Amino acid sequence: MPNLHDLIVIGGGLVGGAIAWGAQAKGASVVLLDEGDIAYRAARGNFGLVWVQSKGAGMPPYAHWTRRSAALWPDLAARLRQATGTDIALHQPGGLAFCLSDEEYIERESLIRRMHNESGDIGTRMLSREDVRAMVPGLGDEVAGASFCPIDGHASPLHLLKALHETLAYRPNRKVTRIDAVPRSFTVHAGTETYTAPKIVIAAGLGSRDLAPMVGLHMPVSPLQGQIIVTERMRKIIDYPTHLLRQTDEGTVMLGDSQEDVGFDTTTRIAVLKKIADRNTRIFPALKDASIIRMWAALRVMSPDGFPIYEQSARYPGAFAATCHSGVTLAAAHALALAPAILDGKLPDDVASFGSARFEASRAA
Ligand SMILES: Cc1cc2nc3c(=O)[nH]c(=O)nc-3n(C[C@H](O)[C@H](O)[C@H](O)COP(=O)(O)OP(=O)(O)OC[C@H]3O[C@@H](n4cnc5c(N)ncnc54)[C@H](O)[C@@H]3O)c2cc1C
Known part of the structure; x- marks a missing residue:
């Protein structure tokens, strides 16, 4: 037929x-x-x-x-839930991108200004060292500030x-x-x-x-590899997604975000995973005590x-x-x-x- x-x-x-x-x-x-x-x-x-x-x-x-x-x-999440009963764990509390030095802060500030000038205001702003600590307890000493965008979010x-x-x-x-x-x-x-x-x-x-x-x-x-680390379930360490780290509803913490040009290769590499872990433990020292339960590599689909x-x-x-x-x-x-x-x-x-x-x-x- x-x-x-x-x-x-x-x-x-x-x-x-x-x-x-x-x-x-x-x-x-x-x-x-x-x-x-x-x-x-x-x-x-x-x-x-x-x-x-x-x-x-x-x-x-x-x-x-x-x-x-x-x-x-929000409309898509609600409609999927109504149609299937599945909660896709959408949260849009705003997202943070942490800066680990004054140089990174200045670079980020310039990117956010550029985005604002080119594409208009969506409320993205830079947070000082003090402001970001008021929002997120437990940050490492090296965190020099962050950018915050109120419409960022995450889902399963x-x-x-x-x-x-x-x-x-x-x-x-x-x-x-x-x-x-x-x-x-x-x-x-x-x-x-x-x-x-x-x-x-x-x-x-x-x-x-x-x-x-x-x-x-x-x-x-063409492919661009990314590697991800997942920790054991932890007490709540952060309410916001960040471009390097997010905590799932189940309590596990996902750590990324590498970009490796290695063709169609999905093997993980210790050097890459170490870099991911190092940067994230500088942001959240409490992660040093967390056990890793999973790691993987996957391929992004990139246009030129x-x-x-x-x-x-x-x-x-x-x-x-x-x-x-x-x-x-x-x-x-x-x-x-x-x-x-x-x-x-x-x-x-x-x-x-x-x-x-x-x-x-x-x-x-
Ligand atoms: C490490 C990593 C982190 C990422 N993080 C994020 C993130 O935080 N937020 C975000 O928005 N995006 C993220 N992405 C990107 C996101 O996952 C991709 O944009 C998305 O999955 C691409 O979807 P796709 O359907 O184009 O490709 P895929 O998910 O690769 O699906 C392609 C499908 O096509 C099928 N297929 C291929 N060839 C054929 C064929 N000949 N016939 C029939 N079927 C075929 C395959 O079976 C496959 O299921 C991330 C990606 C990676 C790798």
Whole structure:
């Protein structure tokens, strides 16, 4: 029997999951095809921040898109809870980025000023050594201050992924190997199965690079490794997410955030983990006594300039590309703004500058 749908989404990570969920919530018949455990899956190895304060320096549309997503997040969390009963542990109390020297403080202050001047005021401010200690007890002597953004937050990325998948026609272990395309009609081959729809979204993370040309799109993404440490459950040490550390509802503390250009390599390295642990114990000396219960490495999905790619194929209208390296942060925009626009056949104006034309040189190469 042919599998006919309104929309096929390839890639069951956070980007594909959010778009598929948003489209289904609008009444579309959607199938979500996912390669499964064997693939590289950033959605299962990430830090869980809904992070706004430093996103989009030099690219105001990205700052505004991120802010829009942060504003939509409470609605997405509430709707997922209503649909599935899953609490994805969203908290948006504001986020802190600690500075461990006066030089770091000055550098951060200049970034925050730049963001303000380029993209407008969202209440991000610098906190002095004294101010940050009044907000967060137990900080190490080296903490020289912090930036604070009132709309930053965090959530459980695994609960989010589970909630997105739960109500969808989610098909794991379906590696897509071929797409037969004509404008507004796409037949997708995954093993012995075929699926057909007038619209298709390529959101296969690092797998998108190979799939995109099949529908006239260009997604030159590459991996950037990040490593994470998780401690045992601890008494509450902080109420706010930070870009290096966050405490989950269960009490474990997650520590990051490394960036290693090592290709498709997901092995952890002691030198990298040590650097993560060193910096975080300088911020919170109490962490020195915590036991580590887990460590892992996962691969971010990066475009050449680090900004998202959203595009509709000029050659095969109805085929869309979607990728970014902040799939948690942008999940709400993907579900509640991008997905309805895709169903209407046109990307939102907010993302007009995220096409792949900016990578023409790499396409030619
Ligand atoms: C260490 C680390 C920390 C991070 N921290 C944060 C954070 O704090 N906040 C934040 O917003 N983001 C964070 N991210 C980024 C976030 O995890 C990613 O943006 C997001 O997971 C990307 O989602 P994706 O769906 O594009 O890719 P993925 O999650 O990689 O999913 C891609 C999916 O496509 C499937 N696939 C691939 N090829 C095929 C094929 N041929 N056929 C069918 N399916 C296919 C795979 O099975 C996979 O499930 C972090 C990432 C890492 C690695």
